[in-house]
Amino acid sequence: MDLTLKVWRQKNREDKGGLATYKVAGISEHASFLEMLDVMNEQLIMEGTEPVAFDHDCREGICGTCSLYINGEAHGPDRKVTTCQLHMRMFKDGETIYIEPWRSAAMPVIKDLIVDRSSFERIQQSGGFVSVNTSGNTQDANALPIPKMNADKAFDAAACIGCGACVATCKNSSAMLFVAAKVSQFAYLPQGQVEAKQRVLNMVEQMDKEGFGNCTNTGACEVECPKSISIEYIAKMNREFLSASCSSES
Numbered sequence: 584m585d586l587t588l589k590v591w592r593q594k595n596r597e598d599k600g601g602l603a604t605y606k607v608a609g610i611s612e613h614a615s616f617l618e619m620l621d622v623m624n625e626q627l628i629m630e631g632t633e634p635v636a637f638d639h640d641c642r643e644g645i646c647g648t649c650s651l652y653i654n655g656e657a658h659g660p661d662r663k664v665t666t667c668q669l670h671m672r673m674f675k676d677g678e679t680i681y682i683e684p685w686r687s688a689a690m691p692v693i694k695d696l697i698v699d700r701s702s703f704e705r706i707q708q709s710g711g712f713v714s715v716n717t718s719g720n721t722q723d724a725n726a727l728p729i730p731k732m733n734a735d736k737a738f739d740a741a742a743c744i745g746c747g748a749c750v751a752t753c754k755n756s757s758a759m760l761f762v763a764a765k766v767s768q769f770a771y772l773p774q775g776q777v778e779a780k781q782r783v784l785n786m787v788e789q790m791d792k793e794g795f796g797n798c799t800n801t802g803a804c805e806v807e808c809p810k811s812i813s814i815e816y817i818a819k820m821n822r823e824f825l826s827a828s829c830s831s832e833s
């Protein structure tokens with residue numbers, strides 16, 4: 584496949600940035616999107632041009648770092664995949680592909696296609712954990728009965744990889760789907776009950792401090808989420824938040 588790439592280049596957070604045009608030739612339709620970017624960068628290095636900075640780590644849909652806006656869609660035209668799981672057969676020979684970083688004031692561009700997603704980490708640090716001592720005396724998991732439905736819901740919520748596609752897709756730059764997944768994975772389990780009220784209050788407070796927008800129930804986040812996190816978790820988080828707010832006032 585021969586392709587024309589329109590790639591966002593930005594030296595640093597302050598730089599205005601803009602699209603640069605590069606051509607790549609002979610790309611296999613079986614190559615992943617990131618492998619295609621590797622070919623582009625090798626070509627740029629050979630030409631003496633600085634390669635394009637982009638985030639990646641696991642390249643198997645787990646780490647959530649490969650945050651790219653491709654032809655106006657988070658993680659590109661395929662569904663339920665991250666950019667590293669996207670294959671070039673989703674594109675046509677001769678196509679022009681636009682490649683941009685996530686766009687959100689709470690996730691500013693660091694360089695080229697890399698954004699600062701530390702806002703997610705600060706939200707996690709504010710409550711996305713359980714203070715259970717797991718050293719030495721861990722009891723058998725089956726010793727604590729958990730309804731199957733709750734176990735399944737907690738497991739599905741825990742599939743969130745913190746990629747930020749929900750924020751990038753949302754017209755309000757809302758992080759509600761991410762925070763809802765992180766709150767819910769504990770809210771459905773007995774181990775999460777001890778700190779449940781403080782957890783949801785702290786995480787929502789931190790989310791607001793980071794400058795993310797509000798949820799207006801558009802549902803775009805759910806469509807673009809590579810891990811199929813349902814917006815039903817946002818309803819769950821809202822119920823947890825209301826209940827925690829009421830009891831902290833009484």
Ligand code: SF4
Nearest residue numbers: 743744746747749808
């Ligand atoms: S909810 Fe989905 S889109 Fe949002 S951070 Fe988690 S995995 Fe990514």
Ligand code: FES
Nearest residue numbers: 642646647649667
């Ligand atoms: S590189 Fe880890 S999810 Fe894509």
